[in-house]
Amino acid sequence: MQLGTDALARLKTALDRKLAAFRSDYTGLGQPALVEKASDQARRAFQEYASARPSAHDAYASALAFLRGQELDESQRDTLASALNQPVAERRGTRPIGSDRLAALLGYYQDEAAAGTLWRLTWFGLLVSYFSYDPLSAQENEHNGWLSLRQLLVTTWPYIDNASGKATVPEWLAALRRHPALISETAADEFADRYIAGDRTTLDLIVESVGIPESSWFWHALVLSAVKSSVSYADERFVAQIPRLIALIKSRPVFRDEALETLLERYCRIPGHPVHHELRDYVVGKDVWRNPKLKAAGIATAWNRVPDTVWRMVLQWVNEGNLRDFFDVLAARNSADEGRLAFWSRYMQQISWTRLIFSSETVLLARSNREIRELIAREVGAYATLYGNKNIDAFIMQIGEYIIVEFSTTGNAAYVYDSATLQFDRYSPTYHGGTEDLRYGFRAGARCRIIHNAGWQSSAAYELGRLGIRPDDDAKQSRLPRHVSVETRPEKTPPRSGPGGPTSASPTAPSRVAAQAPFSMAALEAEVEQYIGAYIDDRRQATGGRLWVEDPQQDMALGRQLRAWGFKWANSRSAWYYAG
Incomplete structure (x- = not known):
């Protein structure tokens, strides 16, 4: 309901007269139906009055005057309260909530509330502005204004609450x-579980009475609260809710x-954390966090938000998906699988x-x-992409x-x-696909x-x-224990040489770090x-393998110490390995 300032005054006067007439009218005695009807009419009239908003024209005019720097009178300040998030076309769509004059205006409302002279409908207007904040369309400086507005509501709420007494209230x-948490940082928390379950009964009543538009920040906060609430669920219940939670995140x-x-x-804490295809496909989307393989290139930086264990979990999902997609979709198209998917799946975790x-x-x-x-x-x-052959696809994987x-x-x-002597760029955007790059090993x-002959496995x-x-x-x-010291490794026989020097495939490879x-x-x-984030990856085995140190942050101090100990940097893996 929207009313001009004069209309509000007239409505209040008319309502007072109607209520007075009702109290003095004894003709309804003995007729409960008439009494109930009149009571309902009075109640509705009261709620309409107590939740009335200024006319859109008056609110817009006050917002425009405020942004133009004009001094506002008391009536304009009252109408402006509900229009703090009103975009003003004459000011290129800016809103009062982002104005540098906002602090003084909010100070006025606070002083009025403390003095007991702030009109309750004006405070309701401030509440309307609070819930009408739309973070998707807001400008950067408007968020701080919204936070200041919330603080004002928290500070002045006790005055409004106490002044309203225990009688009938809006x-x-x-x-x-x-x-009361509706005007706090945890505004949506208490509704989260019901929201996940699809129960909006209580929420709809609040939305109707308080006036929360569909564009409000509240719905976005509710989605985050729902996700946080789901963390406490048992594994099975949590997993069952993931599709709905993803749908909610997409919508808000x-x-x-x-x-x-x-x-x-939370998913990473599930034992074994098996691939969740819907979660994987959403998070690696090009408009979301992108492929976790791009983290090292500084492209998919959102992966820095989660611990390394979480990143590796999704990276493993992607690697497994790539392997299966390559053989199920690409190789199968040419009837060339030859059992390769089953074979390489045995090495999936590596x-x-x-x-x-x-x-x-x-x-x-x-x-x-x-x-x-x-x-x-x-x-x-x-x-x-491959430009040397029109119909051959390739798949590169790293194991150790x-x-x-x-x-x-x-x-x-x-x-x-x-990988340390690789003769092509593993990150190149294009390849020929022949002996120039991917198949240079055909010669040496x-x-x-x-070779995939019969029984090749x-x-x-x-x-x-x-x-x-x-x-x-x-x-x-067969992996050696992580706690074994390198000095205690028994040296067996001298390492044999290969094209790139001593081979890690040699039975004596561990002796190189003895x-x-x-x-x-x-x-x-x-x-x-x-x-932070650095860890040891000890891949030494009786038949070969190296001692690696992974450092995603590439800290210079750690690098200096590792280099002093004889470690070398491998560009192919972006990690340190012991070369002693």
Whole structure:
């Protein structure tokens, strides 16, 4: 209901007369129906009056005068209270809530409330402005104004509440008495569980009485509260709510990053945290957090919001998805799987990085093939293209210190390269796909070449095992304990040489970090623990592998110490490895 200032005064006078007439009218005695009807009419009239807003014309005129710097009279200040978030066209859409004059105006309202002279309808107007703040359309400086408005409401609410007494009060005031947190930082928390369950009964009553528009910040805060509330659920119940929570985040995205941070950290605490496809596909979207593989390149910086364990969880999901997509969608298109998906799936937990390389034919097929289109969309910013062959796709994966290249068509071997001596740029946007880059190991330089003849899996597993790459279950059992000091490693036989020098596939590789090492594992662990996000990845095994130190922050002090101990930097992996 919108009224001009004069109309409000006339309504109040008419209402007072009507109530007085009703009290003096005894003719209704003995007729309950008439008494109830008259009482309802009086109650509705009271609520209309007690929740009335100034006319839109008067409110806009006051907002315009305020932004023009004009001095306002008492009536204009009353009408302006409900229009603090009103965009004013004559001032290029700016709002009073962002004005540098706002502090003085709010000070006036506070003084009036403390003196007991602030009209209750004016305070209600301030409440209307509070809930009408739209963070999606607000300008940067308006957020601070909104926070100041909330503080004003918190400060002046006791005055309004006490002055209203225990008699009949407006519905909005009664709602605030029942739910005082509505004007606090936790405004939506108490409604979160019901909101997740789809129960809006109580909420709708509050929305109607207080006046919360669909564009209000409140709905975005409610989504964040719902996500935070879900953290306390048992695993099964929490997982069951994820699709609804994602839908809510999509519909109210202001606190999207905070909500995703909470969701991902909670999911990571689930034992084994199996792939959640819907959560993965949403968070890695090009308009959300993007592919976690892009974090190291400084592109997908949102991944810095979560601990390294969470990032690695989603990275593993993406790597697994890439592997399955490559063989299920791309290689299967050419009937070239030959059991490769099942074979490489045995090493899934050790795959630390993947990259898809699409042929020009595949890119064109994306127009008509939904699966390929979705696959390319998920890899935006991370995939490369192949220009040397129209119909061959490639898949690059990293296991330990080795880079493995697979192809999507029959007649193409897989190549295993040492990442430290890799002869092509693993981050290149394009490749030829021949012996110039991906298949240079056909001539020389590959640690091994896997030819997919009948029964190739056995020979491939043997060759990988010689490099220290074993299936996940075997690797877990054979991995040396992290606490073993490098000085105590027994030296067996001198390391044999390969194209890139001593090979980590040699049975004697651990001896390279033996007695002469200038540090102990205890000292190394104590040093690394000082740096946030840094950790040790000990991949030494009886048949090879290196001692790595990962430092996502690339701290200079840690780098100096590691270099002094004989570590070297591997550009291919962006990590330190012991080269003693």
